[in-house]
Amino acid sequence: MSETVLMIQRCxxxxxxxxxxxxRCPRCGAADSASEAAAGGAVEESTVVRHRVGAQGGGDVYLASVRAEAGPVVIARSDTALREGEAVALVIDTDMRVWARKR
Ligand SMILES: [Zn+2]
Structure with missing residues (x-):
């Protein structure tokens, strides 16, 4: 699976x-922004989804809210359990799913 660094928008x-x-910027309303790499952040909260209605096979899905170094909180998936405060890289796959990868 191909992954690229997650990009965020800065006003x-x-x-x-x-x-x-x-x-438009939710803070000031300007429609003038640029993209920058989120690069990574720190896990704020994490959870695991064990049963998904209608899911085809697959195992547990780990989800984490990650405070990106650039500022916003991003909800990301993970292959493994993540601890609060853990530093992760943020990437996006070809299905536009955000993943947190242990650094
Ligand atoms: Zn703004």
Whole structure:
């Protein structure tokens, strides 16, 4: 599976970092922004989803809210359990799913 670094949007008017991308900045309303790499962050909370209605096979899915170094909180999947405070890299796959990878 191909992965690329997760990109976030930063408002050119006020500097607010936004994820997911929006047409207008939620802080100041400007429609002028640039993309930058989120790179990584720290796990704030994590959970595991063990039973999914309608899921085809597959095992547990780990989910974490990650405070990106750039500012926004991103919900990411993980192959493994993550601890609060753990440093992770943030990537996005070809299905546009965000993954937290242990650094
Ligand atoms: Zn703004």
């Amino acid at each position: 050119n008017a006020c500097g607010e970092a936004v994820f997911p991308a929006r047409y």
